[in-house]
Amino acid sequence: MRLVAKFGGTSLGTGQRVERAADSIADVVADGHEIAVVASAMGSTTDELLEDITFDADNADRAEIVSMGERTSVRMLKAALAARDVDATFVEPGSDLWPVITDSHGEVDPSVTQERAEALAEALDGTVPVVTGFLAETPDGDVTTLGRGGSDTTAVMLGNYMDADEVVIVTDVEGVMTGDPGVVEGARNVARITVDELRNLSFRGAEVIAPSALSYKHEDLNVRVLHYQHGDLTAGGTKVEGTFENIVDMEEDPLACITVAGRAIRNRPGILSDLSEALFEHEINIDAVASGMDSVTFYVGSDVAEVAETTLHDEVVEDESLSSVTNESEFAVIRIMGGELPNRPGVISGIVAPLADAGVTIHDIVTSATSVAVFVAWSEREEVLSIVQEQVSISHENVSR
Template identity: 75%
Template sequence: MRVVAKFGGTSLGNGDRVNRAADSVAAAVEAGNEVAVVASAMGSTTDYLLDAITFEADEADEAEIVSMGERTSVRMLKAALSARGVNAVFFEPGADGWPVITDEHGEVDIEETAKRAAALAERMGEENVVPVITGFLAQDHDGNVTTLGRGGSDTTAVMLGKYMDADEVVIVTDVEGVMTGDPRVVEGARNVGQITVDELRNLSFRGAEVVAPSALSYKTEGMDVRVVHYQHGDLLTGGTSIEGQFENLIDLREGTLACLTVAGRAIRNRPGILSDLSKPLSDAGINIDAVASGMDSVTFYVDGEHAEKAETILHDSVIAEETLSSVTVEDDVAVIRVTGGELPNQPGVIRKIVDPLADAHINLLDVITSATSVAVFVNDEDREQALEIIQKIEF
């Protein structure tokens, strides 16, 4: 089995933890596996280096400075592995065979990176070598050091796992995989044995620091990704498995929706207002397809056939609540949803969708976004034309 193991900063935070990491890699190699290692900077080294830059440094100099954390880590891990009889070689930007290449825009050059990663994987098999690779860092075509941004070591690991045709990527970190809640806040939080990429990506974009969202877009169906605690000591078992892969999907909802907007002064400052409005709809068996909110309004999208019933229910709430003033209804609304793991990585993706619709003089009633999707609401009479336009966009 071919494994890419990424060790986070905490898991390399001191000599004991470096030894623990080396033991786990050596054991996996001894068991007959091909292992590539991706290393973050030890502990809080990157933050320390960034804080030390109290002068005007250009982007290139800053990248060189912060790279020293990862450069130190790979040397430490390589030495610890060599002491255990493992044929380890460290790789950093500028080294022969360095795999992660970026283009002139600082984006990963997929074709070149894939080619170099495949060559490195071939070397692993032929020479029985364990590459120890700096995470977070990249190199442009001119040989300059660049970086992959926040969570870049996770991105390095999953991306290389994909292009090295790895069976599994193991993210070794300081949490017990994905938890049902923050154990520092809620009692009884437990490890989630499995979670889908869609679930985890949404959690990651909303603050869950488990796997960087940018990394998950490289996850493939045939490659396992697992998160384990550094104290576990075994790269091949335990933790949380991340299932599936992102798929780009453009979906036109069958049937029409009704758009019901409840307006009221200072509605955003009224605790529980969303619950008070949505619960009666739920009690009446009316499903809410989507919700949007403004400073002084809340909009519910429901199935068109329930429009009249929903309006009556919401009107009762308006009458009963002095902070609310009125409810209005717009019928015959269509929604087109664009879903894909790469969407958050694309600057200007909303404009990419909205501009062609505006050029076609299609009025947008609403646009609602999440971590991995964009929902566009239009008049039902425009549904087919809007769908056709969006289907032609390259995401």
């Protein structure tokens, strides 16, 4: 079996924990498995280094400074493995075996990184590469970082590109829990969870695996979350199942845009609830809501637009903070949902720019942690759908390669 194991900062927080990590790695080697290790900075080293940068440092210097946490971790682990007669080598930016390369835009270059990761995989025969997580290297050889959760991203990315059987995320939680054990009495470990469930939990505050990492998971790559005290890297914890799927969906029926305007409407407590409740009482389904300082917009089916307008007009008449209501028709909505959307720089421009190039006027964009909804004229829906599908397909291919 080929394994990639990522050890988080807590799991390497002390010399004793580094030794525990080395023991678990040595056991995998002794059992005849291949393993590559990804190491985060020990404890809270990265945060401490960032706090100590009290001067005006450019991005290049800042990246070099914070990289010292991971650089120290891989040296500690390599030395601990050597003490256990395990042949290991640390791999950091600048090394001949360094795999993670960004493009000129600062994003991971999938083709170059895959090529380098495959070369790293060939070195697994008889040795354990201990790779710095979180870090990347520019085409010019400068150090850069992968952002929040970057070590998770390094691990799952390498697991994908190195054709590993499994990626194990070693952290300070016993897999995924039914609730925060510090708050909820009786919280227990979840044996299995899907990538979509875990992504949604992550965006609502659960720090388990970075969503940016899960976008690299494919169906044949197992991913598990394991507590650092568990010891056995090949069993236990929570298994993460499935893959992110890029979904582009277009509403079949046209929508109307009903906008309620008012003075400082956002500062009026309960206004959104009142307006939504009024529509609910008339059994009007709300497809989407967009708000500003002086307006709230409801997207509803065109077939109920007049009833919705009349209903909201009644609310305007009764509330002095509201001034008017308007009704525009007809609009189409194209929704994009997928694992690569959240926390990915440039995702909105990657959708909007091609539409602008095609001369499409975007009426509205409503985003959430896991989706983007684009509202356009009903007459342009088929053209927009085709363009968006093409862009999402290209994006998925770039991440998956």
